[in-house]
Amino acid sequence: MSDDYNRTFNNKDDEKAELITQVVTYIIISIGLPLTLVAIYALYSLVGKDNVAPIYVINLLISDLVEFCCMIGFVVSQNNTKQQRYKNKETILKMIYYSSLMASVCFMVCIALERYLVIACPLWYRFRRTIKISVGVCVLVWILSLVYLVTLVFCGFSEVTGTILATFFLLPLPLLIFFLVRTLKALSASISVPADEKRRIVGMLVLVLLIYMLLFLPRIILFLKEGNRYDITLTDLSSVFVRLSPLADLVLYVFMRKGAIDKLLASVCCCRMDNNDVSGSTV
Numbered sequence: 001m002s003d004d005y006n007r008t009f010n011n012k013d014d015e016k017a018e019l020i021t022q023v024v025t026y027i028i029i030s031i032g033l034p035l036t037l038v039a040i041y042a043l044y045s046l047v048g049k050d051n052v053a054p055i056y057v058i059n060l061l062i063s064d065l066v067e068f069c070c071m072i073g074f075v076v077s078q079n080n081t082k083q084q085r086y087k088n089k090e091t092i093l094k095m096i097y098y099s100s101l102m103a104s105v106c107f108m109v110c111i112a113l114e115r116y117l118v119i120a121c122p123l124w125y126r127f128r129r130t131i132k133i134s135v136g137v138c139v140l141v142w143i144l145s146l147v148y149l150v151t152l153v154f155c156g157f158s159e160v161t162g163t164i165l166a167t168f169f170l171l172p173l174p175l176l177i178f179f180l181v182r183t184l185k186a187l188s189a190s191i192s193v194p195a196d197e198k199r200r201i202v203g204m205l206v207l208v209l210l211i212y213m214l215l216f217l218p219r220i221i222l223f224l225k226e227g228n229r230y231d232i233t234l235t236d237l238s239s240v241f242v243r244l245s246p247l248a249d250l251v252l253y254v255f256m257r258k259g260a261i262d263k264l265l266a267s268v269c270c271c272r273m274d275n276n277d278v279s280g281s282t283v
Contacts, residue, residue, distance in 0.1 A: 021236045022078065025071050025243060032247045033068045036061050039253040046256060052134040053114055057252050059138045060107035063100045063145075064246035070097035071243060098165060099149035104245065105216065106141040108208050109172045111252070115201045116179040120186040122193055162223065169220045176212055180205045204255045207248075215245045 040061050043054040070093045077090035114134075117125040148165070183205055187198055219238040 055134040056110045063103040066100040095152040099145040103145040112179040176209045211248045215241045
């Protein structure tokens with residue numbers, strides 16, 4: 001993943017792909033940065049003794065803010081590639097960027113785990129979820145990303161550090177799938193969780209899995225397939241997917257609030273039930 005910004009262009013197609021990537025990055029920053037700040041402020045007001053889920057989403061959005069800042073630095077350095085001091089800053093920005101991506105993936109797993117426990121173990125989790133524990137988990141995640149940042153500072157970008165990052169990014173896939181499948185199985189047995197909250201929880205788990213599979217997984221697969229790593233078009237496309245993840249994370253804020261999303265999810269569930277009834281009566 002370290003070759004996103006250290007490339008020489010051999011033809012006009014490469015330059016065109018880079019230009020498109022920059023334009024998309026401008027759009028992502030201009031839309032995502034202010035909305036993320038607003039979402040963090042709004043979620044902070046939702047944190048309470050019996051509601052610790054926003055803490056993980058807030059930290060996820062904070063990691064997105066770090067990514068936005070790095071994107072701004074990337075744009076500036078790309079416009080000043082001939083100056084050595086910008087190249088050095090660009091290297092530091094890449095280290096911070098990939099460390100923040102690691103934190104983002106960890107917080108996605110934390111969100112999925114927390115939502116799974118609400119459905120699978122509601123009584124046990126009701127007495128276990130506290131603000132202190134949630135904050136402690138978030139601190140551990142940031143420490144982990146900081147350790148990787150320090151590793152990059154001392155070892156630099158290499159095949160080893162890149163493989164470690166790509167392998168780490170693959171670990172959440174079975175966990176996210178497990179949390180979603182087990183939650184769906186436990187839905188019928190859970191009676192202490194309201195129906196609207198169940199729908200929001202399942203919606204969040206599905207959204208987290210989709211964000212990971214659609215936006216992160218293509219870049220990871222491309223990086224692990226060494227023969228495709230230096231395909232400019234595929235590299236730029238997968239890089240844009242990763243940069244879109246902060247915008248997708250903003251949708252999680254919608255699932256944290258009651259209101260319109262409940263009506264939408266309820267209508268979707270009703271449509272599914274109606275379809276099942278029609279198919280059952282036909283048989």
